[in-house]
Amino acid sequence: MNILVLGSGGREHAIAWKIASSPNLGKLYVAPGNAGTREIAENVAIKADDFDAVAEFVRKAKIDMVVVGPEDPLVKGIVDYFSAKPEFKELMVVGPDKLSAQLEGSKEFAKMFMQKYGIPTAKYLSITAEDISEGEKFLESVNPPYVLKADGLAAGKGVLILDNLDEAKRELRNMLGGKFGSAGSKVVLEQYLDGIECSVFALTDGKSYVLLPEAKDYKRIGEGNTGLNTGGMGSVSPVPFYDADFARKVEERIVKPTINGICAEGMNYRGFVFFGLMNVNGDPYVIEYNVRMGLRIKSDLVDLLEAAAKCKLAGKSVEFDSRSAATVMMVSGGYPEAYEKCKVISGLEKVKSSVCFHAGTAVSGNDVVTSGGRVIAVSSYGNTIFSALETSYSSLKNISFAKCYYRTDLGFDLK
Numbered sequence: 280m281n282i283l284v285l286g287s288g289g290r291e292h293a294i295a296w297k298i299a300s301s302p303n304l305g306k307l308y309v310a311p312g313n314a315g316t317r318e319i320a321e322n323v324a325i326k327a328d329d330f331d332a333v334a335e336f337v338r339k340a341k342i343d344m345v346v347v348g349p350e351d352p353l354v355k356g357i358v359d360y361f362s363a364k365p366e367f368k369e370l371m372v373v374g375p376d377k378l379s380a381q382l383e384g385s386k387e388f389a390k391m392f393m394q395k396y397g398i399p400t401a402k403y404l405s406i407t408a409e410d411i412s413e414g415e416k417f418l419e420s421v422n423p424p425y426v427l428k429a430d431g432l433a434a435g436k437g438v439l440i441l442d443n444l445d446e447a448k449r450e451l452r453n454m455l456g457g458k459f460g461s462a463g464s465k466v467v468l469e470q471y472l473d474g475i476e477c478s479v480f481a482l483t484d485g486k487s488y489v490l491l492p493e494a495k496d497y498k499r500i501g502e503g504n505t506g507l508n509t510g511g512m513g514s515v516s517p518v519p520f521y522d523a524d525f526a527r528k529v530e531e532r533i534v535k536p537t538i539n540g541i542c543a544e545g546m547n548y549r550g551f552v553f554f555g556l557m558n559v560n561g562d563p564y565v566i567e568y569n570v571r572m573g574l575r576i577k578s579d580l581v582d583l584l585e586a587a588a589k590c591k592l593a594g595k596s597v598e599f600d601s602r603s604a605a606t607v608m609m610v611s612g613g614y615p616e617a618y619e620k621c622k623v624i625s626g627l628e629k630v631k632s633s634v635c636f637h638a639g640t641a642v643s644g645n646d647v648v649t650s651g652g653r654v655i656a657v658s659s660y661g662n663t664i665f666s667a668l669e670t671s672y673s674s675l676k677n678i679s680f681a682k683c684y685y686r687t688d689l690g691f692d693l694k
């Protein structure tokens with residue numbers, strides 16, 4: 280099977296890395312890819328949201344399956360684009376259609392969906408510039424900290440968590456006034472959920488699902504989970520507090536009603552669902568939906584993706600890797616605010632015990648250089664999450680680029 284992975288970040292590098300080990304694979308392409316995917320696949324210079332160019336390549340390279348990594352082309356309707364063209368009837372496109380991509384593309388849409396299907400989540404109110412005073416009343420009615428979210432896609436940065444009521448009101452006005460561009464023309468205000476975060480993944484064909492391993496992400500830039508939110512500073516899997524009892528609650532209260540909702544709404548969703556969860560005193564709540572992938576899947580991913588694309592997931596099972604896994608993200612100094620690009624990255628070839636997924640890299644002459652805020656995700660296996668973390672930390676000592684930053688405390692809250 281010839282497979283095209285769309286995207287250029289760490290997620291797409293990880294997906295391509297897993298697909299590359301499949302016996303079902305013919306040729307693997309990544310568009311546009313990065314300096315890391317070039318090592319395991321053929322990079323194609325096409326933008327993921329240039330649908331006509333993607334279609335042309337699918338035709339030319341006889342692609343059987345397209346795996347869509349980033350949320351942008353999904354929200355813009357790449358799945359609908361291909362399903363509307365009879366010539367691509369046999370093409371498998373892994374990802375949600377435009378309607379279901381709104382689960383990630385619009386916080387308000389996701390909240391309304393959760394409310395409709397009785398899925399536990401924080402109390403909320405959605406506000407536009409016209410009803411700002413209602414928003415202020417909502418903020419006055421809840422306890423701090425105050426949670427403000429831009430409704431649309433803002434690269435994981437459109438969420439503010441503030442302790443001070445006046446500041447929250449001021450930021451509400453700033454957001455509605457264009458701080459996050461059009462993503463913030465609507466703002467979702469939420470009750471703060473006090474707990475510890477984790478996430479779980481499912482692969483669905485829109486009717487059935489298989490559960491994938493859980494993980495714990497570290498999203499704040501600073502040590503001890505402080506400072507601004509990022510697209511992710513690292514993660515570990517499995518999660519010690521994600522025991523059988525918690526897993527059962529997640530499946531019964533969250534995963535099943537979500538898949539039932541997707542089915543009831545007639546959504547054409549064949550792909551990954553990521554559930555961002557908060558464990559509040561042993562009870563799971565949904566923070567957000569997303570599309571993403573984990574490292575601890577032992578089963579052949581291509582086989583699973585094919586089953587999802589052909590609506591044949593019922594009865595499938597996923598074998599998890601019994602090892603633990605951990606990822607530490609190396610970022611450009613200054614991120615998630617302004618940062619410099621084009622810094623030469625050295626030492627990647629010295630890393631032997633970890634896999635370096637490229638999240639924001641490019642090739643410049645003979646060099647691999649930084650091209651984004653999140654640069655390299657150093658991922659390792661271990662007998663425990665702590666030994667996996669140790670391996671990642673020792674591997675990343677080989678890698679260097681100017682103004683590099685990473686958190687040194689991952690896993691601190693799980694000991």
Ligand code: AMP
Nearest residue numbers: 401426438469470471472498555566567
């Ligand atoms: P989101 O983009 O919705 O996942 O929000 C980004 C991060 O903000 C989450 O990973 C949480 O750490 C935090 N967060 C979002 N919503 C809440 C909430 N209602 N209560 C507490 N923390 C939250």
